[in-house]
Amino acid sequence: xxxxxxxxxxxxxxxxxxxxxxxxxWGIYRYPNGGFxxxxxxxxxxxxxxxxxxxxxxxxxxxxxxxxPATVEVEVVREGRTASTGEARIIQGDKERVRLLASFGDLxxxxxxxxxxxxxxxxxxLEACEPLTGPPPGSTFAERIEARxxxxxxxxLRGERGAPEIGGWIRARDGRPADLWSLILFADAWPPxxxxxxxxxxxxxxxxxxxxxRRPAPGWIAGWFETGHLIDGYLGTDGxxxxxxxxxxxxCRQLARxxxx
Amino acid sequence: xxxxxxxxxxxxxxxxxxxxxxxxxWGIYRYPNGGFxxxxxxxxxxxxxxxxxxxxxxxxxxxxxxxxPATVEVEVVREGRTASTGEARIIQGDKERVRLLASFGDLxxxxxxxxxxxxxxxxxxLEACEPLTGPPPGSTFAERIEARxxxxxxxxLRGERGAPEIGGWIRARDGRPADLWSLILFADAWPPxxxxxxxxxxxxxxxxxxxxxRRPAPGWIAGWFETGHLIDGYLGTDGxxxxxxxxxxxxCRQLARxxxx
Numbered sequence: 303x304x305x306x307x308x309x310x311x312x313x314x315x316x317x318x319x320x321x322x323x324x325x326x327x328w329g330i331y332r333y334p335n336g337g338f339x340x341x342x343x344x345x346x347x348x349x350x351x352x353x354x355x356x357x358x359x360x361x362x363x364x365x366x367x368x369x370x371p372a373t374v375e376v377e378v379v380r381e382g383r384t385a386s387t388g389e390a391r392i393i394q395g396d397k398e399r400v401r402l403l404a405s406f407g408d409l410x411x412x413x414x415x416x417x418x419x420x421x422x423x424x425x426x427x428l429e430a431c432e433p434l435t436g437p438p439p440g441s442t443f444a445e446r447i448e449a450r451x452x453x454x455x456x457x458x459l460r461g462e463r464g465a466p467e468i469g470g471w472i473r474a475r476d477g478r479p480a481d482l483w484s485l486i487l488f489a490d491a492w493p494p495x496x497x498x499x500x501x502x503x504x505x506x507x508x509x510x511x512x513x514x515x516r517r518p519a520p521g522w523i524a525g526w527f528e529t530g531h532l533i534d535g536y537l538g539t540d541g542x543x544x545x546x547x548x549x550x551x552x553x554c555r556q557l558a559r560x561x562x563x
Numbered sequence: 564x565x566x567x568x569x570x571x572x573x574x575x576x577x578x579x580x581x582x583x584x585x586x587x588x589w590g591i592y593r594y595p596n597g598g599f600x601x602x603x604x605x606x607x608x609x610x611x612x613x614x615x616x617x618x619x620x621x622x623x624x625x626x627x628x629x630x631x632p633a634t635v636e637v638e639v640v641r642e643g644r645t646a647s648t649g650e651a652r653i654i655q656g657d658k659e660r661v662r663l664l665a666s667f668g669d670l671x672x673x674x675x676x677x678x679x680x681x682x683x684x685x686x687x688x689l690e691a692c693e694p695l696t697g698p699p700p701g702s703t704f705a706e707r708i709e710a711r712x713x714x715x716x717x718x719x720l721r722g723e724r725g726a727p728e729i730g731g732w733i734r735a736r737d738g739r740p741a742d743l744w745s746l747i748l749f750a751d752a753w754p755p756x757x758x759x760x761x762x763x764x765x766x767x768x769x770x771x772x773x774x775x776x777r778r779p780a781p782g783w784i785a786g787w788f789e790t791g792h793l794i795d796g797y798l799g800t801d802g803x804x805x806x807x808x809x810x811x812x813x814x815c816r817q818l819a820r821x822x823x824x
Contacts, residue, residue: 357769357797357818358623358769358770358818360621360664360770360772362619362640362648362664362666364640364641364643364648365641379623379625379659379662380625380626380659382625385769387623387625387662389662398640398641401640401648401650401664403621403623403662403664405623405769405770405818409795412794412795412796412797412820413795413796414793414795414796414797414820414821415760415761415793415795415796415821416793416794416795417727417760417793418791418792418793418794419726419727419789419790419791420789420791420792421791465680466678466680499676499678500676508618508619508646508666509619509621509666509772511621511770511772511816513799513816513818515792515794515797515799516794528680528681529680530679530680530681530682531679531681531776531811531814532675532676532677532678532679533673533677533679533776533777533811534670534673534674534675534676534677535673535674535675535676536618536673536675536776538774538776538814550792550794553792553799553816555772555774555814555816557618557619557666557774559673559675560675560676
């Protein structure tokens with residue numbers, strides 16, 4: 303069993319109510335990462351909804367989650383023929399940590415025209431990207447996830463300033479094939495590109511939305527993240543993910559804020 | 564009282580439960596538009612949450628809403644010092660039509676650095692944009708909202724094909740100053756740019772997310788909307804809104820699908 307599957311495995315305690323032990327292995331300074339929590343909420347919804355694939359998912363981060371026991375409560379909001387909608391709440395103690403709203407469908411049954419005029423993938427080929435010499439400080443992520451950074455991005459990891467962009471390639475270290483659940487994780491698994499502009503800050507996510515557009519090929523995933531508008535300490539970050547075949551597989555956006563560390 | 568305020572005015576029937584008569588004046592073929600419903604849900608949340616400004620809001624459209632009596636139920640998810648989160652459900656009969664999750668804050672109290680490297684506004688000046696000769700068929704919107712289209716966009720309204728882009732300027736016909744509530748409306752008040760590519764379709768929205776970044780100046784709002792990825796009949800559309808002073812005020816994205824009309 304792969305690590306991501308093991309660490310998002312849910313025991314159903316009652317209809318719509320799941321339990322698990324939140325791992326300390328997917329985070330920054332022990333706090334479980336936002337992408338991991340979104341993937342966890344989505345998996346719980348996948349257990350309750352009749353459709354297999356998350357199509358669009360929004361998580362609001364209410365309070366930091368912590369390693370330890372957690373409950374995920376799921377509400378089926380609507381079951382339709384081609385799509386269904388549900389809500390998940392990740393709770394620890396008596397406090398809700400994350401609320402997640404998502405619509406599911408079946409990507410394999412989508413039919414209709416395809417026309418893609420969006421920007422081409424800005425990420426250079428894998429062999430042109432560089433591993434970090436050391437993991438970002440405090441991150442347990444780097445033990446689970448392998449990344450290669452596009453030259454000229456992730457400047458702050460080299461102690462430099464730069465444009466608020468981070469791109470490269472990412473995959474699970476344990477060989478887990480990419481799928482829709484790992485795309486949700488990879489939507490928030492990168493260092494915040496705003497750290498190329500400002501240092502010594504935390505960047506807590508307020509809200510993360512992910513659109514899952516295709517089931518990815520199993521290998522590496524290319525990602526590109528940009529923060530175009532830092533305004534009075536609040537920032538939006540846009541990301542796109544492509545699979546090894548060069549197909550756009552997911553788009554994501556988050557609203558976050560700077561917080562003195 | 565301005566039309567948008569009158570038509571989103573809510574009577575509190577019980578704590579967290581509001582009633583109103585849904586107008587037929589903000590829609591396409593009598594169905595209230597998604598941006599209008601999102602603005603309505605946000606206003607209900609504004610009555611229940613301690614912070615004044617929606618910062619990020621996501622609506623999932625479960626079933627079409629109809630003109631007539633409606634209830635909006637609001638849940639306060641979390642009240643914090645700098646932000647709060649709530650959920651609204653728009654219900655008609657015994658069926659939930661829209662579920663909305665949003666975090667509110669106070670934009671006037673945001674403090675921190677500003678650095679904007681996002682793309683400049685692609686919308687030409689107002690005087691270079693054109694009114695439509697007639698309203699889009701079936702739209703009651705055009706009686707409430709005045710728009711000017713950027714040359715070369717909205718091709719389908721002239722019976723032509725074109726790039727999946729629509730831009731221009733928009734404001735309320737009755738002189739209502741732009742504010743955060745009208746930005747939510749303007750995030751989904753434009754013809755879908757995908758209609759420049761494919762004709763004779765409906766484009767029902769599955770999910771709409773709006774980030775409100777600044778309180779706008781009161782005048783015209785410039786908007787630019789693009790559909791970069793139409794995949795198997797499903798599409799993501801990105802929009803940005805700027806105020807008359809040229810400041811980015813909101814960004815939005817929706818997931819929608821094509822449906823034969």
